[in-house]
Amino acid sequence: MDTLSYKTISANKQTVNKEWLLVDAENEILGRLASKVAMLLRGKFKAEFTPHVDCGDNVIIINAEKIKLTGKKWTDKVYISHTGYPGGQRRTNPQDLLAKKPTAVVEKAIKGMLPKNRLGSELFRNLYVYAGSEHNQQAQTPRAINLNSLK
Numbered sequence: 638m639d640t641l642s643y644k645t646i647s648a649n650k651q652t653v654n655k656e657w658l659l660v661d662a663e664n665e666i667l668g669r670l671a672s673k674v675a676m677l678l679r680g681k682f683k684a685e686f687t688p689h690v691d692c693g694d695n696v697i698i699i700n701a702e703k704i705k706l707t708g709k710k711w712t713d714k715v716y717i718s719h720t721g722y723p724g725g726q727r728r729t730n731p732q733d734l735l736a737k738k739p740t741a742v743v744e745k746a747i748k749g750m751l752p753k754n755r756l757g758s759e760l761f762r763n764l765y766v767y768a769g770s771e772h773n774q775q776a777q778t779p780r781a782i783n784l785n786s787l788k
Contacts, residue, residue: 655692655695657695659780659782663703667704667705674698676787677782677787680692682787693760697765697767698767699770699772700769701739701767714731716745740766
């Protein structure tokens with residue numbers, strides 16, 4: 638006997654409604670920006686969220702070089718990488734990384750908040766970060782979004 642009047646909805650690639658969102662990172666705190674954007678990429682703000690499906694939106698971030706970090710994180714925070722050779726551990730701080738590649742600080746923060754599996758890699762491909770206020774996705778007509786309005 639089927640007494641339930643509703644069924645659990647499980648989204649798939651064909652039924653997902655993806656849209657393009659534009660986020661201005663000017664004067665935004667890095668961690669708060671990254672957590673909200675990671676949730677947008679994942680699709681957690683949607684009613685039909687399904688954990689194993691890419692149901693998030695495509696996100697464009699502009700003005701990535703104008704982010705803020707609180708405290709002494711510009712000089713004290715350390716990004717560690719390894720070349721693969723003995724003694725090849727390299728350390729850099731956000732100040733040097735921003736000077737070398739302005740979008741890398743935002744990309745690293747958001748990538749660290751996504752799942753560490755194939756789905757996370759697929760979700761990260763839906764992110765487009767630009768240092769200036771110009772972007773290459775005008776044809777997709779992205780909708781500007783205020784991150785402070787998201788709960």
